[in-house]
Amino acid sequence: RGDSGDALVGSNLSIAFGGVKALQNVNITAPSKTFVGLLGPNGAGKSTCFDVLNGLKTPDSGTITMFGKDVTTMRPWDRAKLGMGRTFQANRLNHDLSVGENLLSAAHLAIKGNPITTLLGFGGPRKSEQRATEAAYAMCVLLGIKDHWHDRVSDLDFGRQRRIEIGRSLMCGPAIVLLDEPAAGLDADDAHALFALLRQLQRDLGLTIILVEHYVKAVLENADLVYVLNQGQLLASGSPAEVAADPVVRAEYLGS
Ligand code: ADP
Numbered sequence: 047r048g049d050s051g052d053a054l055v056g057s058n059l060s061i062a063f064g065g066v067k068a069l070q071n072v073n074i075t076a077p078s079k080t081f082v083g084l085l086g087p088n089g090a091g092k093s094t095c096f097d098v099l100n101g102l103k104t105p106d107s108g109t110i111t112m113f114g115k116d117v118t119t120m121r122p123w124d125r126a127k128l129g130m131g132r133t134f135q136a137n138r139l140n141h142d143l144s145v146g147e148n149l150l151s152a153a154h155l156a157i158k159g160n161p162i163t164t165l166l167g168f169g170g171p172r173k174s175e176q177r178a179t180e181a182a183y184a185m186c187v188l189l190g191i192k193d194h195w196h197d198r199v200s201d202l203d204f205g206r207q208r209r210i211e212i213g214r215s216l217m218c219g220p221a222i223v224l225l226d227e228p229a230a231g232l233d234a235d236d237a238h239a240l241f242a243l244l245r246q247l248q249r250d251l252g253l254t255i256i257l258v259e260h261y262v263k264a265v266l267e268n269a270d271l272v273y274v275l276n277q278g279q280l281l282a283s284g285s286p287a288e289v290a291a292d293p294v295v296r297a298e299y300l301g302s
Pocket residue numbers: 063066067068086087088089090091092093094095
């Protein structure tokens with residue numbers, strides 16, 4: 047687990063499904079402890095990029111490193127042990143269980159002695175049920191939804207459900223998290239609040255976040271580094287200011 051340098055690097059990633067070239071020689075780097083945005087229209091290859099970075103799909107060519115270690119052929123659960131968490135575009139919560147139960151069910155994955163699990167009070171030698179519950183509650187507090195600890199997930203609005211999902215991905219104490227459209231279905235105010243929370247978690251927990259998003263403005267306001275995919279190819283990359291100044295990005299996404 048490096049504290050400097052690059053957390054995650056995908057080099058020359060390509061993958062095709064039949065005739066569809068979902069990724070073509072894509073290069074993406076997430077420097078350690080930064081907030082990286084991945085933008086692009088529907089079908090651009092964003093979720094596929096996450097599947098390849100995460101190990102759910104094997105690229106036809108290209109390599110992936112985590113903190114300098116080659117993980118190209120490593121399975122998703124082994125990448126998780128090295129500190130990679132993710133969420134999916136469609137949420138995978140158990141809607142019949144409470145917020146607490148959903149967070150608690152991710153607690154068994156906690157990696158002992160890493161900064162987040164230690165912060166949650168879950169880093170000690172004893173891994174009792176009570177410690178797990180305390181850690182899940184501490185996460186609930188961090189997410190700003192502690193008043194909903196006992197509530198059924200199905201009774202909560204989208205925004206709060208999104209927070210639980212993010213919390214679940216953080217329970218194991220990842221250094222890198224891949225978030226697939228966490229603001230999907232939220233109105234502008236809720237999306238804004240969610241991005242502020244993510245930015246705060248990123249800084250407080252020293253996370254490297256890569257986030258796929260449709261909501262271009264929020265990404266440009268919060269990210270350190272932005273990549274834009276289109277039809278499987280990188281269209282632009284750089285600081286938010288650089289990407290926002292790109293004529294193609296302006297025309298396609300910013301309406302100017
Ligand atoms: P995005 O997340 O940017 O909307 P995706 O990564 O989901 O895009 O999809 C990129 C392209 O790859 C699309 O044309 C999609 O139809 C295709 N695709 C993705 N997954 C599969 C699959 N398992 N089989 C066939 N085609 C796929």
